[in-house]
Amino acid sequence: MDVEKPAREGSEARVDLRKRVPEPTAPPVREGVAPEGCLAVAIRIPVRIVVLVLVVPVRMVWDALVVAGRFLNDVLFRPVGRALLWLGRAVFVWPFVGLWRYGVVPVGKALGWLGYVLVVVPLVWLYRQVLTPVGHAIAWAATWIARGVGAALGWIYAHLLTPVGHAVVWLLRGLVVVPARWLYTWVIAPVGRAIAWCAKGLVWLVSAIVTGIGAVLYWITRILLVLPALALWRWVLAPVGRVLAVIGREVWDALGHAWRVAGHISLAVGRFLGTLFRWVFVEPVRWVYRSVLTPVGHVVRDSVLRPVAEAARGVGRATRQALASARDSVRQARADVRRMLFGVPRQPRPVDRGEPSGRETRTLGSSTTALTKD
Template sequence: MDTPVNFEKPSARPPVQPPEGCLAVAIRVPVRIVVLVLVVPMRLVWDALVVGGRFLHRTVLGPLARAVFVWPWVALWRYVVVPVAKAVGWLAKVLLIVPLGWLYRHVLTPFGHALGWTARGIGAGLAWVYARVLTPVGHACAWVVDGVAAAVAWLGRYLLVVPAQWLYAWVLAPVGIAIAWCGRGLLWLLKTVGTGVGVALYWVARILLVLPAVALWRWVLAPVGRVLLVVGREVRDALGHAWRIAGHVSLAVGRALGTLFRWIFVEPVSWVYRTVLTPVGHAVRDLVLRPAAEAARGVGRVTRQALAAARESARQARADFRRMVFGEPRQPLPVERREPTGDETRTLGRSTTVLTKD
């Protein structure tokens, strides 16, 4: 029978915490108390500033920023930049792209083809000149140069290289060997003296500088550093714990203040609005405002009628005054109409007109 395979991921072991000393335990409690007393007011002030900043951002800064920075740029882009860009693109297409395309197709392309044909002809001529003229001349020049180079090499070998080899073998090499032997002896002497001086300086520096520095590091600086490290770690942990505790305290204080504000102000105001102000407002609307509005509308109608009657009376008075001073106005003379009147006109029941009448 097969053994079932466990595909579950083994649980990770918790990290092993290093053992804490008595110094860390002794420092932790007072540091956390002091830090908690100092951090809680700071966290309360910080949370209050955050809430105020969010409210100010939602109500003032956000709409003001959109009205001042976003909407003008959107309007500028939509109603200025985009139409101008479209107009510039159309002008560029009409004034540049279309003429350049026509110039490329009808001028530059034929001119390029002609230049290519001419270049191919010139290349064929140059190839013939290279193959038939320059290549033989080059071969002749190379043969002459090879002969001159062989002669110069032979003269150089027997006039320069052989004497130089003899000079190196019988003069320079012995002198160089002697100088090298003297140099090695001098270098050994300097190395011996330098080694002795270096050993002496090493022991002097070790005794006067290194051993005191090692003792200072081992017995003073390292313990002080470990103590400061423990203190710093505890202060960091205390600040973290205090900041989290202050957050919980701030949240509780905020909820308590919100609940107290709702109990003291919001719910009484809401109750007064629902139970007192709304019925009073309805009663004032039904008993005072609507009758007053109806009375005002009636007064307005009466006033408009009185004003209309006064205007009509004033118009009649002006007309009577004009007739009394200037007399009756002249009556307009009748104008002779072009179409015939009376029985001569065409009617719907007759088929004859003035032109077809007997």
């Protein structure tokens, strides 16, 4: 039993491994991509080489122009633009704003108030006190006149115009409508039907002639123009167009590829030039600044600038003390002159208000009023 069990497990493992082996599948085909022909493969590499040789200088010049444009924008154009904007505001905007705010608006408000007082208020008073009563009187008179005229016109319409109108309608019906109806029924309608039948026949004849001529012209045009043009398109223009389309697509792809490769080349050249500029110019300037100018600056600061600053502070301190003593002397002399001319001013006498002096406080057994004071 123990010997057969490992053998059975090994056979089951082989079966599982045999089941898990994936079947070979065909390589995936990208959707929407047509299989390339030998013509595209043949012209791709030469076109890409030629385009790369032509595009690399253009890309390097383009990158150089972009860098120069960014530098000029950051260093020249943007500050100059801000200065021109500030100058334009100072010259054009702010004076007009000040003129509008402190000149036009107050004058407009004053003119509006003056117009309201001199024009609107009198017109409102005239409308309320004069025009409104006159208008009411005119409306009342017009209403009564309109009522009288309406009553007169109603009487005229009912007793004169209505009988005359009925008579005119009866006369027109007997003299015009009945003869016109008879003329239309027995003369105009038959003549119109005959003319319509003749017109239909003429139209059919013309359409038949036009249809025959059109068919003849159609077959002549098809044989002489359409079939040769179709053969030219199918056997000449379409193949040439396919070849030109392949060439154009390859040239476009080559341009994109060459532009990207030229970008990498331009980036590498730019980095090389940047590194060369740093090692040729920046690093020596930095070394001179750190090794020469900084120690010299420290020596100048410690040996010259600090003593000069200390001396300047001492001079300033002495000057402030001299000015303070001069102000005290002038103040004392002015006080002496005032005492000599006007005498010593009298000091105000303290008034006893019955309040405890110092920090003493009131208690229930003491009083500070004049009536209860001991």
